Amino acid sequence: xxxxxxxxxxxxxxxxxxxxxxxxxxxxxxxxxxxxxxxxxxxxxxxxxxxxxxxxxxxxxxxxxxxxxxxxxxxxxxxxxxxxxxxxxxxxxxxxxxxxxxxxxxxxxxxxxxxxxxxxxxxxxxxxxxxxxxxxxxxxxxxxxxxx
Amino acid sequence: xxxxxxxxxxxxxxxxxxxxxxxxxxxxxxxxxxxxxxxxxxxxxxxxxxxxxxxxxxxxxxxxxxxxxxxxxxxxxxxxxxxxxxxxxxxxxxxxxxxxxxxxxxxxxxxxxxxxxxxxxxxxxxxxxxxxxxxxxxxxxxxxxxxx
DNA sequence: ATCTACTGCCACTGTCATAGTTACAGTTAG
DNA sequence: CTAACTGTAACTATGACAGTGGCAGTAGAT
Numbered sequence: 001x002x003x004x005x006x007x008x009x010x011x012x013x014x015x016x017x018x019x020x021x022x023x024x025x026x027x028x029x030x031x032x033x034x035x036x037x038x039x040x041x042x043x044x045x046x047x048x049x050x051x052x053x054x055x056x057x058x059x060x061x062x063x064x065x066x067x068x069x070x071x072x073x074x075x076x077x078x079x080x081x082x083x084x085x086x087x088x089x090x091x092x093x094x095x096x097x098x099x100x101x102x103x104x105x106x107x108x109x110x111x112x113x114x115x116x117x118x119x120x121x122x123x124x125x126x127x128x129x130x131x132x133x134x135x136x137x138x139x140x141x142x143x144x145x146x147x148x
Numbered sequence: 149x150x151x152x153x154x155x156x157x158x159x160x161x162x163x164x165x166x167x168x169x170x171x172x173x174x175x176x177x178x179x180x181x182x183x184x185x186x187x188x189x190x191x192x193x194x195x196x197x198x199x200x201x202x203x204x205x206x207x208x209x210x211x212x213x214x215x216x217x218x219x220x221x222x223x224x225x226x227x228x229x230x231x232x233x234x235x236x237x238x239x240x241x242x243x244x245x246x247x248x249x250x251x252x253x254x255x256x257x258x259x260x261x262x263x264x265x266x267x268x269x270x271x272x273x274x275x276x277x278x279x280x281x282x283x284x285x286x287x288x289x290x291x292x293x294x295x296x
Numbered sequence: 297a298t299c300t301a302c303t304g305c306c307a308c309t310g311t312c313a314t315a316g317t318t319a320c321a322g323t324t325a326g
Numbered sequence: 327c328t329a330a331c332t333g334t335a336a337c338t339a340t341g342a343c344a345g346t347g348g349c350a351g352t353a354g355a356t
Contacts, residue, residue, distance in 0.1 A: 008237070035250075046305095091153055095182050100288055101160070109156055117268065120235075208330040209325055209326090
């Protein structure tokens with residue numbers, strides 16, 4: 001493993017909200033689809049709300065809805081909303097300053113790792129929730145045909 | 149944070165081995181530069197050896213050396229030698245099969261995440277240890293000039 | 297007014313990966 | 327035989343994470 005599964009949860013939830021776009025979903029409904037927990041869902045959707053991707057209403061009949069069109073939300077948006085630190089982690093301690101190599105490795109690695117992370121983020125930014133939803137619907141149609 | 153710092157340690161060690169290419173280094177020497185522990189270094193260099201990037205000799209006077217030219221070792225080589233699983237982790241549990249979205253999300257995310265990870269790996273594959281070493285030496289020359 | 301169904305949030309648990317450390321057996325040069 | 331290494335297993339401490347229960351706040355339904 002590496003990172004948390006929060007990105008997966010976030011993208012899953014966003015796609016569900018896009019699928020049932022006309023009405024809001026509760027954290028319990030989303031948790032059911034994830035085979036997970038409403039509190040967990042609320043925590044992650046809370047981050048998405050802070051990032052302006054969704055909004056929520058309290059009280060009876062409340063729930064969650066998208067704050068933007070699905071085609072205006074990329075996987076990168078979801079990813080950066082819920083994931084904190086860098087992917088490729090740096091030295092646990094700063095290396096020794098007495099070593100000619102150690103003196104510079106931190107700065108060099110920082111540059112290399114940032115570039116590599118940016119490449120990944122750039123790729124995530126190319127896929128939108130709308131794109132994912134389209135694939136989900138296509139797969140559902142296929143299933144419907146097979147079960148006829 | 150995200151992943152382990154093993155990649156950083158591996159790249160650091162490889163660069164040191166390239167810098168002092170004529171003779172081998174002990175795990176204690178490398179650990180000193182990392183401000184870390186010889187056992188940790190041996191564990192990580194062990195993975196690099198399994199991947200064919202370095203070799204080691206036991207007994208007195210033993211130590212570690214590169215098994216290839218520095219320009220033939222990329223950061224991706226080091227990364228995949230020491231890092232096990234995927235970066236972007238998937239759902240903790242498989243989602244509910246009863247949900248039209250949940251049924252398909254795992255496969256779709258798998259494809260998206262693999263593409264994103266590949267983009268990162270591709271970027272890491274573009275930088276070699278030789279490139280890093282060149283930068284270290286350049287920075288050392290600068291320092292030498294300033295301290296004159 | 298009260299009930300019901302939500303969000304929001306805190307505190308806690310169990311689990312797991314990792315960094316770090318100690319210990320010791322095996323290997324090799326002096 | 328001794329000193330200096332590698333190789334490896336066992337252990338600890340730390341921290342991130344998923345998951346859970348509890349409870350205050352909010353708002354529609356009756």
